Amino acid sequence: MFQKVLIANRGEIALRVLRACKELGIQTVVVHSTADSDAMHVRLADESVCIGPPPSRESYLNIHQIVAACEITGADAVHPGYGFLSENAKFADILAAHNITFIGPSGDHIRIMGDKIEAKRTAKRLGIPVVPGSDGAISDEKEAKRVAAGIGYPVIIKASAGGGGRGMKVARSEADLEVALQTARSEAGAAFGDDAVYIEKFLEKPRHIELQVFGDGAGRGVHFGERDCSLQRRHQKVWEEANSPALNSEERARIGGICAKAIADLGYSGAGTIEFLYENGEFYFIEMNTRLQVEHPVTEAITGIDLVHEQIRVASGGGLSVRQEDIKFNGHAIECRINAEDPRTFTPSPGTITHFHTPGGLGVRVDSGVYSGYRIPPYYDSLIGKLIVHGRNRVECMMRLRRALDEFVVDGIKTTLPLFRDLVGNPDIANGDYDIHWLEKYLAEDD
Structure with a gap:
């Protein structure tokens, strides 16, 4: 069992993980931004380390600072909670390189499932039922029309790299498809730095x-x-x-x-x-x-x-x-x-x-x-x-x-x-x- 776990998150999930660690007799370290210095998990942890100013990119998403906090405190594992770095394959890889355990799956599995197209291919290979749709990213409007015609309208266009509804558009007919494709790509590129999209059958009342x-x-x-x-x-x-x-x-x-x-x-x-x-x-x-x-x-x-x-x-x-x-x-x-x-x-x-x-x-x-x-x-x-x-x-x-x-x-x-x-x-x-x-x-x- 671990000796000391660093909790790389904030709010209720940081407190949730802290409680579990205490019940298992594990020492806890929390990291926090300057905006969270009076947070409950900071008050209750065995140790706390301020890792930066309020913006997430300068604190909770700052991998260098979190790894430094692990080394300073002697934490041998990191629990990422959800959000922030919890599905960041690079973070998992860097921790492994520093002999710190990431409490989660391997970086390779995070990468596979973080790419929606590769995740769908993997699911299909593993026998998991998938939504009818394109086998990969759509290259152009012509291919989009061919795929949509094959599975039948309505269809939904989704960002390969994202989630949360961004880069996601519904086309109910071929006339809708061009605008939906362009809009989805634009949103995906802006939100995730990757404009790759794929097409699936849109289910009406799932x-x-x-x-x-x-x-x-x-x-x-x-x-x-x-x-x-x-x-x-x-x-x-x-x-x-x-x-x-x-x-x-x-x-x-x-x-x-x-x-x-x-x-x-x-x-x-x-x-x-x-x-x-x-x-x-x-x-x-x-x-x-x-x-x-x-x-x-x-x-x-x-x-x-x-x-x-x-x-x-x-x-x-x-x-x-x-x-x-x-x-x-x-x-x-x-x-x-x-x-x-x-x-x-x-x-x-x-x-x-x-x-x-x-x-x-x-x-x-x-x-x-x-x-x-x-x-x-x-x-x-x-x-x-x-x-x-x-x-x-x-x-x-x-x-x-x-x-x-x-x-x-x-x-x-x-x-x-x-x-x-x-x-x-x-x-x-x-x-x-x-x-x-x-x-x-x-x-x-x-x-």
């Missing part, structure tokens, strides 16, 4: 289903069930559930088995999430995230397994602590992402939290690094906390979520709590009857 997987790097792989992340705004997840209201146990076992075998065959090490669009009983691979997900707590709630403990165990050479037959699914869990944003316009709302009270009781968990009097800096993601609720079934979970949302108090800034209070009372949400377009339609109707 759900977003993702499988939590783990590999030990030596040919073993398991899955921890699925999460339904279909409630999204601008391709950003808002509300996540485990298990999905749309799947039955047979479908869960089928796609879970496929993904676990693929991870084993790949020789993958650590946590990963294989994401699908799901429509009419069929799964279509869209990407794999080679890191811990924001929504991992709902999986922990229904399995009783600490996924960060598992990450650290695997990275230290201890292997997986469970076999597939050991993993049981118990009840239902929902996570709401609480952002410092206007609940209608979603404009960021940084500022000072004057009062912060979290809900409690059986089956209620809040992951957050903020507190009363904390000033939210304007430089980073607006996520300030996650409310995770677990119940014996989905009905109990929804009732518990309604109660927990009523107890949650954040004063001094605007948050998305009012949105979730509306959603929990909506009949479609209560019935689990929604797809990836539902939330944006709901918000448009509400304007």
Whole structure:
């Protein structure tokens, strides 16, 4: 087991990893920018190192400074959390060159899955069902028209190097294709420095289903069930559930088995999430995230397994602590992402939290690094906390979520709590009857 882990992140995920390390008896080091000197994870860590001014590129994305912090403090491993450097193959390679363990997969696996085209090829080779589309990047409009005609409209054009909805455009006819192709390329080049795009069949009313997987790097792989992340705004997840209201146990076992075998065959090490669009009983691979997900707590709630403990165990050479037959699914869990944003316009709302009270009781968990009097800096993601609720079934979970949302108090800034209070009372949400377009339609109707 590691002696000292440096946590290369901030906010609630840094605090989440810190807690796991302390439970395992591992010393902790956190890095922080000058804007985060009063953050909760900085207060609670065994050691802290300031690595630069507020802009991420000068602090949390500054590989040189983070490696220097490891050497100064004697950290023998780095947990990257999510975001920032968590899927940066170069960072993983540099740490390895300095004999520091990256708590995550190899740089090669990060590279493969970070390129959407190569990831799709790899998924197909491993037996994972994929969305019909181009085999690689589209070279010109003529090829785009040929591919689109072959799979049928509507189609979606996606950036090879990116995510989060940037470089992503839908063409419903050949007449739309030229503009969509040009726009997607332009956005991809501006956002990711790479204008390569590819084409896939556009599914009209799919759900977003993702499988939590783990590999030990030596040919073993398991899955921890699925999460339904279909409630999204601008391709950003808002509300996540485990298990999905749309799947039955047979479908869960089928796609879970496929993904676990693929991870084993790949020789993958650590946590990963294989994401699908799901429509009419069929799964279509869209990407794999080679890191811990924001929504991992709902999986922990229904399995009783600490996924960060598992990450650290695997990275230290201890292997997986469970076999597939050991993993049981118990009840239902929902996570709401609480952002410092206007609940209608979603404009960021940084500022000072004057009062912060979290809900409690059986089956209620809040992951957050903020507190009363904390000033939210304007430089980073607006996520300030996650409310995770677990119940014996989905009905109990929804009732518990309604109660927990009523107890949650954040004063001094605007948050998305009012949105979730509306959603929990909506009949479609209560019935689990929604797809990836539902939330944006709901918000448009509400304007």
